[in-house]
Amino acid sequence: MTKVDPAVLDQLIGALPDGAVLTDPDMIAGYRQDWAADPNAGTPIAVVRATCTEDVQAAVRWASEHRIAVVPRGAGSGLSGGSSAVDGGIVLSTERMREITVDPVTRVAVTQPGLLNAEVKKAAAEHGLWYPPDPSSYEICSIGGNAATNAGGLCCVKYGVTTDYVLGMQVVLADGTAVRLGGPLLKDVAGLSLTKLFVGSEGTLGIITELTLRLIPAQPPASTVVASFESVESAADAVLAITREMRPAMLEFMDHASINAVEDSVRMGLDRNARALLLAQSDAPGAAGAQEIETIVAACEKHGATEVFATDDAAEGEAFTAARRSVFPAVQAMGSLLLEDVGVPLQQLPALITGVEAIAEDCDVLICTVAHAGDGNTHPLIVFDPTDPDMTDRARIAFSRVMDLAIALGGTISGEHGVGRLKRDWLPGQLGEDVMELNRRIKTALDPLGILNPGAVLS
Amino acid sequence: MTKVDPAVLDQLIGALPDGAVLTDPDMIAGYRQDWAADPNAGTPIAVVRATCTEDVQAAVRWASEHRIAVVPRGAGSGLSGGSSAVDGGIVLSTERMREITVDPVTRVAVTQPGLLNAEVKKAAAEHGLWYPPDPSSYEICSIGGNAATNAGGLCCVKYGVTTDYVLGMQVVLADGTAVRLGGPLLKDVAGLSLTKLFVGSEGTLGIITELTLRLIPAQPPASTVVASFESVESAADAVLAITREMRPAMLEFMDHASINAVEDSVRMGLDRNARALLLAQSDAPGAAGAQEIETIVAACEKHGATEVFATDDAAEGEAFTAARRSVFPAVQAMGSLLLEDVGVPLQQLPALITGVEAIAEDCDVLICTVAHAGDGNTHPLIVFDPTDPDMTDRARIAFSRVMDLAIALGGTISGEHGVGRLKRDWLPGQLGEDVMELNRRIKTALDPLGILNPGAVLS
Numbered sequence: 001m002t003k004v005d006p007a008v009l010d011q012l013i014g015a016l017p018d019g020a021v022l023t024d025p026d027m028i029a030g031y032r033q034d035w036a037a038d039p040n041a042g043t044p045i046a047v048v049r050a051t052c053t054e055d056v057q058a059a060v061r062w063a064s065e066h067r068i069a070v071v072p073r074g075a076g077s078g079l080s081g082g083s084s085a086v087d088g089g090i091v092l093s094t095e096r097m098r099e100i101t102v103d104p105v106t107r108v109a110v111t112q113p114g115l116l117n118a119e120v121k122k123a124a125a126e127h128g129l130w131y132p133p134d135p136s137s138y139e140i141c142s143i144g145g146n147a148a149t150n151a152g153g154l155c156c157v158k159y160g161v162t163t164d165y166v167l168g169m170q171v172v173l174a175d176g177t178a179v180r181l182g183g184p185l186l187k188d189v190a191g192l193s194l195t196k197l198f199v200g201s202e203g204t205l206g207i208i209t210e211l212t213l214r215l216i217p218a219q220p221p222a223s224t225v226v227a228s229f230e231s232v233e234s235a236a237d238a239v240l241a242i243t244r245e246m247r248p249a250m251l252e253f254m255d256h257a258s259i260n261a262v263e264d265s266v267r268m269g270l271d272r273n274a275r276a277l278l279l280a281q282s283d284a285p286g287a288a289g290a291q292e293i294e295t296i297v298a299a300c301e302k303h304g305a306t307e308v309f310a311t312d313d314a315a316e317g318e319a320f321t322a323a324r325r326s327v328f329p330a331v332q333a334m335g336s337l338l339l340e341d342v343g344v345p346l347q348q349l350p351a352l353i354t355g356v357e358a359i360a361e362d363c364d365v366l367i368c369t370v371a372h373a374g375d376g377n378t379h380p381l382i383v384f385d386p387t388d389p390d391m392t393d394r395a396r397i398a399f400s401r402v403m404d405l406a407i408a409l410g411g412t413i414s415g416e417h418g419v420g421r422l423k424r425d426w427l428p429g430q431l432g433e434d435v436m437e438l439n440r441r442i443k444t445a446l447d448p449l450g451i452l453n454p455g456a457v458l459s
Numbered sequence: 460m461t462k463v464d465p466a467v468l469d470q471l472i473g474a475l476p477d478g479a480v481l482t483d484p485d486m487i488a489g490y491r492q493d494w495a496a497d498p499n500a501g502t503p504i505a506v507v508r509a510t511c512t513e514d515v516q517a518a519v520r521w522a523s524e525h526r527i528a529v530v531p532r533g534a535g536s537g538l539s540g541g542s543s544a545v546d547g548g549i550v551l552s553t554e555r556m557r558e559i560t561v562d563p564v565t566r567v568a569v570t571q572p573g574l575l576n577a578e579v580k581k582a583a584a585e586h587g588l589w590y591p592p593d594p595s596s597y598e599i600c601s602i603g604g605n606a607a608t609n610a611g612g613l614c615c616v617k618y619g620v621t622t623d624y625v626l627g628m629q630v631v632l633a634d635g636t637a638v639r640l641g642g643p644l645l646k647d648v649a650g651l652s653l654t655k656l657f658v659g660s661e662g663t664l665g666i667i668t669e670l671t672l673r674l675i676p677a678q679p680p681a682s683t684v685v686a687s688f689e690s691v692e693s694a695a696d697a698v699l700a701i702t703r704e705m706r707p708a709m710l711e712f713m714d715h716a717s718i719n720a721v722e723d724s725v726r727m728g729l730d731r732n733a734r735a736l737l738l739a740q741s742d743a744p745g746a747a748g749a750q751e752i753e754t755i756v757a758a759c760e761k762h763g764a765t766e767v768f769a770t771d772d773a774a775e776g777e778a779f780t781a782a783r784r785s786v787f788p789a790v791q792a793m794g795s796l797l798l799e800d801v802g803v804p805l806q807q808l809p810a811l812i813t814g815v816e817a818i819a820e821d822c823d824v825l826i827c828t829v830a831h832a833g834d835g836n837t838h839p840l841i842v843f844d845p846t847d848p849d850m851t852d853r854a855r856i857a858f859s860r861v862m863d864l865a866i867a868l869g870g871t872i873s874g875e876h877g878v879g880r881l882k883r884d885w886l887p888g889q890l891g892e893d894v895m896e897l898n899r900r901i902k903t904a905l906d907p908l909g910i911l912n913p914g915a916v917l918s
Binding site: 375423 | 562563564565566567608609611615616619620622623632636638639640642643644645646647648649650651652653655656658659660663664675676679699702703705706743744745746747802803804805806831834835836869870871872873874875876877878882886889890891893894895897898900901902903904905916
């Protein structure tokens with residue numbers, strides 16, 4: 001931990017309401033890492049728990065004056081180390097910024113960043129409206145973090161990702177200025193698309209203190225198909241056959257290891273012998289929905305599914321979806337994880353999934369793969385024992401090789417989690433030097449002192 | 460026209476294929492203005508008709524070396540003077556860049572910028588796919604221009620705007636470097652959201668030379684409702700009643716003057732006495748669609764519609780839609796136009812529409828208003844006789860007051876056309892100084908010499 005002049009820290013404490021600044025080492029410890037458990041996370045000199053935009057401004061102004069790093073943090077559920085603390089810096093937590101209002105006429109929610117995704121969905125549902133983006137962690141991740149990472153989820157294959165629902169925001173810039181971008185307008189092209197630029201910027205350009213979110217009418221009840229396959233190739237081929245014909249409301253993939261990890265933990269009666277499983281939904285109404293379910297079933301059967309189960313019972317469908325969402329925690333029970341988030345153009349999905357299998361074998365590590373298969377976004381979860389240095393090395397090599405494979409297939413190192421600190425070193429390999437330079441120019445233009453989340457995304 | 464050293468111009472001609480550089484004054488004249496007919500448009504020293512990215516790079520490198528302004532131009536159908544030529548600069552036309560490939564598996568189109576929107580739709584339709592954004596000018600506007608302005612259209616109320624369909628692009632930067640951003644990935648959060656930043660940047664940050672567009676399954680056949688009202692308030696109230704209940708596939712508004720301009724030109728049998736008309740569609744399948752049409756009809760009747768006509772005949776629905784799209788040319792036949800594109804939060808739609816009526820009366824000018832009512836985006840068309848200086852002054856005052864009204868109602872000066880040069884002076888009023896400064900910082904970071912479309916959006 002870097003030492004800081006106590007007088008400087010006192011200025012921060014004095015600029016904020018009582019209790020907003022934590023300096024007790026035991027309390028600070030809980031803010032060092034997010035779910036990525038970055039082993040290189042630093043120790044902050046203080047944690048600011050802001051309650052309003054003005055608190056964020058006061059903290060950032062202070063940080064700017066003293067050139068102190070500010071790591072923004074929502075619920076701490078990030079999976080790429082985007083909220084890893086920095087030695088000598090502060091963590092700026094938005095967990096206490098929890099107000100929301102819903103306007104059912106304009107169909108927008110105006111929310112502070114600390115609300116959980118599930119709480120935003122609930123507030124919308126009270127007006128018969130729906131906020132679609134649904135990261136698997138939706139019950140524990142914050143809406144501010146969702147915007148900062150441009151988070152995805154299961155329904156995104158049909159309904160799009162976070163940026164598609166962000167109409168406006170208030171954001172505190174690197175010098176402490178608070179600006180409003182966009183607003184409750186479905187169309188607004190006046191000036192550069194700054195709202196869209198801040199979405200997914202992982203706290204490197206500013207700190208989001210309010211979001212204006214587009215809501216849509218409540219999702220119709222969905223029907224669900226669960227299909228088991230004897231090989232990952234067959235399942236991946238079925239995915240392409242489905243998406244060529246229709247747009248499912250969900251199209252998820254689980255491999256053998258994931259199926260068994262889930263069965264060990266929640267016992268859904270999934271086929272433990274299957275090499276792969278697809279979970280698909282249609283929410284088209286009436287006969288159109290029945291037609292879509294038929295299309296999904298036929299595609300699975302044509303590609304050699306050993307078992308296909310369809311249900312229009314919404315609760316049963318949700319139980320399978322919950323099982324799919326439980327893969328992360330279930331696999332986490334098996335060891336330490338290196339979490340991948342690689343995506344490829346859909347045609348390359350079979351090559352990616354079989355390539356990951358080959359990497360697992362080659363590196364002699366367990367990789368459980370789940371995927372938002374319908375949009376080509378996969379999560380190979382590399383399991384290792386951190387007390388075994390050799391296995392840890394092999395896991396790290398596998399982690400790198402999976403990203404290299406995705407890049408070679410024309411894909412991305414991150415589909416929805418963000419680059420954070422753990423995937424930063426692979427970013428130039430994906431983007432190339434010219435695009436890296438574009439990223440750096442914008443970062444420098446907006447944060448010339450480099451105090452906002454330094455080390456995340458860009459080095 | 461600014462004089463240019465002939466040797467410098469020869470360098471440009473030498474750097475490009477034969478016939479790519481026009482210098483003949485008569486030929487150049489046709490590239491001075493877009494549809495906004497900007498009276499302050501300059502005269503370029505040359506027009507470059509690029510055929511590929513390399514041509515664009517060669518032209519921009521030359522322009523950068525000699526600090527010469529580059530005004531990018533698609534089909535020239537812009538409505539805000541975004542392509543007004545600049546004295547001493549060049550116009551860079553993408554009209555000859557017309558290649559497209561459609562991948563039905565990944566469901567993307569990779570297209571050069573010079574294709575018309577209608578041609579992109581047609582190429583997608585050949586694979587049973589749909590590119591939704593549909594500016595009224597879709598038969599004559601280019602897809603590159605659509606991306607540069609983040610164009611909207613009629614179906615955007617349900618299906619979103621251009622940016623929602625742009626997955627990636629190739630773009631030539633101010634120094635002539637060509638970069639690829641994004642790609643055929645439905646989810647990609649690696650690095651800043653640069654693709655989204657370039658969409659809507661109106662050629663001020665770079666020149667788009669290729670687009671990767673997301674396609675979706677073909678739109679189901681739509682049913683249509685046409686409803687007449689005795690006042691604009693009633694029609695606007697019906698809009699709110701409809702959008703509170705459902706998400707129509709189209710929800711358009713025409714006022715009395717627009718109805719009559721259309722009837723004068725295409726004779727659809729619209730009620731010439733109506734003060735306002737709504738045109739709504741549902742494309743939900745089967746019983747769900749019938750239910751939506753019922754909801755629309757009931758909302759119109761509840762708010763005093765004098766006549767409500769519903770049809771599930773797709774051809775008949777398209778005829779009404781074509782009539783709506785013909786408002787611009789029909790009104791243009793009545794005189795010179797100042798074209799507004801103001802949008803407001805949906806709740807403020809009645810206040811905007813009645814406010815525009817009051818401005819028309821107050822300024823004693825004819826304003827025909829059509830609107831993409833379902834998303835709060837309106838097009839008051841101010842008609843004037845340019846040979847009448849007093850009327851021209853009053854039209855200009857009305858033009859300004861309509862934008863001031865939109866800003867006062869929490870809205871935007873441009874919902875889908877772009878700021879260009881004609882609305883630039885109102886941008887600071889909407890965005891405020893801090894957000895203007897953000898815009899300028901990014902502009903300067905990416906175009907330090909200020910050669911890309913100078914005078915558009917930012918002064």
